[in-house]
Amino acid sequence: ALGYLIAKLLFWDYFPLGTAPIMVGLFLLASVQLFFIGIIGEYIGLMHMRILKRPLVVERERINFY
Known part of the structure; x- marks a missing residue:
């Protein structure tokens, strides 16, 4: 956009x-x-990493597990 603005200033007559x-x-x-999409993506990534630190299941007791 800045380049377009500079071109507009240099070639004033050629642009509408x-x-x-x-x-x-x-x-x-x-x-x-x-x-803002980047900020939302960082937030979602942070929440995802926090969720991954939790165990998939919580076992009350293990029976016949070797």
Whole structure:
């Protein structure tokens, strides 16, 4: 988005009006969404690792186990 904005400033006559702000806004919102998806992924991964430390079953008593 920053490269597009620089190209817009350098070649002012070749770009239609309103294109650069729309592109900058689009990429800004997309980056915010990706940031929060990453935070949610880290949270889910942390919860998964905490769950894996627990035993699969809790045995009250073992009978005929060698």
